[in-house]
Amino acid sequence: MLVGAGATLAVASMARAGDALELTGRFQQGGHIIGRTWAGAHIFVDEEALTTASANGLFIVGLDREAKASVRIEARDGARYASRALAVQPGSFPSSRIDGLPPSTVEPSDPALLALIQQQIVLKAEGFASRFDADFFSDGFDWPLERFRVSSAWGSQRILNGTAARPHFGIDLAAPQGTVIRAPARGLVTLAQPGMHFEGGLVLIDHGQGLITAYLHQSEISVTAGDTVRTGDTIGRVGMTGRATGPHLCWRMKWRDRNLDPSLMVRTA
Template identity: 40%
Template sequence: MIARRQVLGAGAALAIAGAARGQGSSRFGLTGRAVQGGVMTGTAPRGAGSLTFDGTPVPVAADGRFLIAFDRDAGPIARLVAGSLSEIISVAPGDWQIERLPTLPRISQPSAEFTRRRAPELARIAAARGSDSDSGGWRQRFIWPAKGRISGRFGSQRVYAGEPGAYHSGVDVARPTGAPVVAPADGVVILAAAAPFTLEGLLLMIDHGMGLNSAFLHLSQIDVKEGQAARQGQLIGAVGATGRATGPHLHWGMKWRDARIDPALLAGAM
């Protein structure tokens, strides 16, 4: 595999340095990493009015705290605005594993039957992500829902004969079937599949508030119900190999609104 860091070299270092300078002089008290796939929290200046991030309104808690995140493919610059105050954020590039397969064609297109079955599943996932709870889990330091060997990194991607495939949208933790899965932070269960989805298998989703949510794929069982509050560290299910999986593992994916983010950046070292 070829890591993107090797290609970016000194340019990545300059971008990271720029992001660090921007964070240090932040009018919004930003903390976290201004990097593709990363998450930051901040405090809106008192009396500054509504907050927008790249032109999109951002909710602000009663104490002024808020959360923003950067998609895996976010551009190098983002803008945070509150009334007459604004801040330009330099977004550092992510360190993605890129595997180039120049002689292999991309996987064939899905069948009509798969597409027919997939449509209602995607609609259900979208509806779940459209819900919004008042959970304060987004304020917490996240923990790993399962611990083991990292078998798949967020953002990794294969390029087939020059044509990029879909990138890996979460982090995979290899564990045997039945190994416990716990809530990485407080939240509300927004989807708990009663039957396996075509790709995700038994799928569980938790909303942590402020548009931040987690998805746990390929489970062998789910121990919580939709609408139930989950506390950090609470048992929520078990590792499995349901759906499209070559072996038992936990796939943990996270999104903030439409931005796909790297769970490992929130959970830190295992």
């Protein structure tokens, strides 16, 4: 499937609880909820305090691949309280098979390599731990490539060299080597690291409140950690570094410990 930057997705859902709690987003597994409420209000998800509304009253909540059939969102601000229960639609997650990968990228066993992988796990954890005080996610997202083919869907069950692996928490966008990758929304670069064993050239961007996008397998990185980027800024180029069998961008999104489908954040035209 060929996709252009102007491609549209389904219209977002909306729910209201008076004027105190407005919720929009994609209420499905892998989707998200964007809310507006009182500035600085504490946000509870199924009775668990998970985030805080910005100075503009905006917040985001992620719905991962295993999200339950319903979720309750609550905003609490002193004596003020608003709550809303939402139905969460199930996702459709096909299987995908990839053969011909180097064994060291599927089941590494060399002690030195395992030590390197552990060091890189720490680097990634630090990048994903960012909680940038912003609400840029509310502007919506563009596709990070102008032209591409979706070569692997988000959430698919991976079979690597014949062995079942964890689900694929990225959407793979196949494009020629060297294709420019652009920031799909404003944000703070929290990691810009070439040579990652699995991810190759890797960039992480925090778009506010810990909503972080990841860009894998880059042949060239054009940003450094600590940079702020605007929508459309060049962040790197498509490659096939790390665990990859052809040039593509693996685009990922994470909110706290929840993996999300970034394509569901793309603005509708």
